[in-house]
Amino acid sequence: MKLSLFIIWLFTSTTFAQNSVSPLDKAKELVGAYTGHWDQFGADGKVTMAWDDRIEATNPRIENGRAVVTATDNMDFTFPKKFSTKQVFTEGFLINASDGSIGNHFFEYSNGQLLLELEAGKDTWTISSPVVLAPYASLGISKENSIYASSISVKTSTFAGGNEIQHVTQTTTLVWKGADGQTLSKQFVSLNGVHLRLLVVGNDTSIRKEK
Numbered sequence: 001m002k003l004s005l006f007i008i009w010l011f012t013s014t015t016f017a018q019n020s021v022s023p024l025d026k027a028k029e030l031v032g033a034y035t036g037h038w039d040q041f042g043a044d045g046k047v048t049m050a051w052d053d054r055i056e057a058t059n060p061r062i063e064n065g066r067a068v069v070t071a072t073d074n075m076d077f078t079f080p081k082k083f084s085t086k087q088v089f090t091e092g093f094l095i096n097a098s099d100g101s102i103g104n105h106f107f108e109y110s111n112g113q114l115l116l117e118l119e120a121g122k123d124t125w126t127i128s129s130p131v132v133l134a135p136y137a138s139l140g141i142s143k144e145n146s147i148y149a150s151s152i153s154v155k156t157s158t159f160a161g162g163n164e165i166q167h168v169t170q171t172t173t174l175v176w177k178g179a180d181g182q183t184l185s186k187q188f189v190s191l192n193g194v195h196l197r198l199l200v201v202g203n204d205t206s207i208r209k210e211k
Contacts, residue, residue: 023067023095023102027060030069030091036166038193043139043174043186050079057091067102068092123157131172139186141176147183148175151190164197 021029033056040049053076057069071091076084089110094103105117105125120126131149133141141149153170170191178184 021102023093023100024060024062026093026102027062027067027069030057031060032057032197034166034195034197036193036195038191040191041189043136043172043188045188047079048135049077051075051077062095065095065097066092066106067095120154123159125155126152128152131174136174139174139176140178140184141174145177146174147177148173153191166195166197168193168195 033054035052035054037052038050039047042048053073055071055073057071059070061068068090069092071089073087073089074084075086076082087110090108091106093105095101096103107115107117115127115129117125117127129151131151133143133146133149149172151170151172153168155166155168158165158167168191169189171187172190173185173187175183175185
């Protein structure tokens with residue numbers, strides 16, 4: 001699904017110590033389970049899609065000069081209709097060829113699209129992603145008259161009781177030429193969600209509850 005190509009990155013990324021950690025160790029830190037709820041919004045502010053999800057990140061390894069895990073995302077959609085789907089993607093870290101150090105955190109999908117995550121501050125990250133224009137045809141936007149279309153997501157992680165909660169908001173900006181040739185623009189919140197990182201003991205995928 002095109003939807004997941006610009007939101008999956010939000011699901012699994014978390015806070016990692018950068019000092020004295022090998023690329024493989026960084027990949028191992030990604031291993032775990034994550035659950036959440038997400039709402040997607042149209043330009044009018046109304047919910048267009050809602051779903052619950054669970055992601056499991058497994059099999060940390062060095063592959064093609066990168067430190068990666070395999071992530072399986074199971075999504076249960078609740079609006080506008082109920083259905084379930086699954087997508088498998090690759091998440092990990094680039095390895096700098098010059099010295100073998102850890103590079104950018106990334107997400108790669110089955111269509112070859114690569115999204116890079118950037119640290120914006122303490123426990124805060126951003127990522128820029130492309131926009132599918134079809135849902136905004138009602139605004140008079142098409143590929144031909146679109147001037148600019150991009151989404152940026154901001155994720156902030158909070159920690160309490162040994163758990164990590166990821167709060168995510170995505171903002172979409174559209175600029176296009178109207179029928180009269182006038183330049184029009186609109187910016188709006190297009191996605192909002194929250195993720196709980198579940199604790200995994202060793203190689204066991206069962207969830208350990210906090211006491």
